[in-house]
Amino acid sequence: MENTGSLGNTSQGRRNLLDTHTHTVLSTHAYSTLWENAKAASSLGVQVIVSTEHAPEMPGGAHIYGISNQSTCPRVQEGVIILRGVEANIMPAKRGVPIDIPDTVNERLDVVVASLHDAVYPQSDPAVITQTLMDVIRSGRVDIIGHLGNPHYSCDYFQVMEVAKANNVLVEINNSSLVRSRLGSKPNCGLIATIAAQLDMHVVLSSDAHHASQVGIVDEALALALGAGIHEDKIYNYDPLGFVQFLVEKRNRKGLGDVVELLSNL
Numbered sequence: 001m002e003n004t005g006s007l008g009n010t011s012q013g014r015r016n017l018l019d020t021h022t023h024t025v026l027s028t029h030a031y032s033t034l035w036e037n038a039k040a041a042s043s044l045g046v047q048v049i050v051s052t053e054h055a056p057e058m059p060g061g062a063h064i065y066g067i068s069n070q071s072t073c074p075r076v077q078e079g080v081i082i083l084r085g086v087e088a089n090i091m092p093a094k095r096g097v098p099i100d101i102p103d104t105v106n107e108r109l110d111v112v113v114a115s116l117h118d119a120v121y122p123q124s125d126p127a128v129i130t131q132t133l134m135d136v137i138r139s140g141r142v143d144i145i146g147h148l149g150n151p152h153y154s155c156d157y158f159q160v161m162e163v164a165k166a167n168n169v170l171v172e173i174n175n176s177s178l179v180r181s182r183l184g185s186k187p188n189c190g191l192i193a194t195i196a197a198q199l200d201m202h203v204v205l206s207s208d209a210h211h212a213s214q215v216g217i218v219d220e221a222l223a224l225a226l227g228a229g230i231h232e233d234k235i236y237n238y239d240p241l242g243f244v245q246f247l248v249e250k251r252n253r254k255g256l257g258d259v260v261e262l263l264s265n266l
């Protein structure tokens with residue numbers, strides 16, 4: 001296995017060890033390289049980041065070749081494990097596909113985040129959004145629903161999250177939605193976190209970094225999650241190995257054996 005550095009000694013205390021949603025210059029409205037993101041994560045003691053470029057339907061999104069060629073990059077950079085992911089676009093029903101990533105590419109990735117984006121999916125009635133999200137979750141093609149709290153896409157959060165739990169799909173709490181993007185998300189994110197606590201679901205907290213300085217920073221999302229009553233043991237950011245085992249065992253993601261080994265030996 002390619003490796004550009006050891007994972008180093010990190011404390012197993014209650015500090016963020018995982019970031020499931022980050023972008024690089026390959027998403028053309030982000031501003032740092034993968035290496036710079038890894039360096040930033042390393043400086044914070046984050047053990048695992050998922051690189052999740054915008055998929056092709058997003059204006060300026062990464063080319064599908066860039067998304068599918070990530071195994072070219074070392075698995076460990078600057079002592080940080082890199083998972084190969086994507087932020088797919090949830091597609092309008094009339095397009096006939098749940099997301100804009102073909103199965104042949106999807107199967108080679110470690111993590112697929114799927115999100116509703118203004119440039120791709122029109123604002124719609126909550127019943128339509130609820131149905132779309134349930135269809136995407138049930139498609140089996142996505143591991144995490146991204147920034148569900150976007151006020152442009154209100155839906156029946158309880159129904160969506162019940163279906164997510166039943167289908168082993170995670171919901172993220174997106175730190176960027178609370179500090180710089182999709183303003184107005186906070187009440188919905190609070191509701192989503194409360195439902196996650198009620199349903200005893202695991203969650204992931206993500207930075208949605210578009211610059212290295214944001215990688216690994218999930219403070220607002222963490223405060224919101226804990227305030228809503230989500231138990232620390234249900235936050236995968238404290239347990240990257242648990243997150244990767246979830247991907248292997250519940251999402252049937254192949255090719256993560258090296259990551260399980262790396263994390264098991266920390």
Ligand SMILES: [Zn+2]
Nearest residue numbers: 087115146147
């Ligand atoms: Zn997004």
Ligand SMILES: [Zn+2]
Nearest residue numbers: 021023087208
């Ligand atoms: Zn994003």
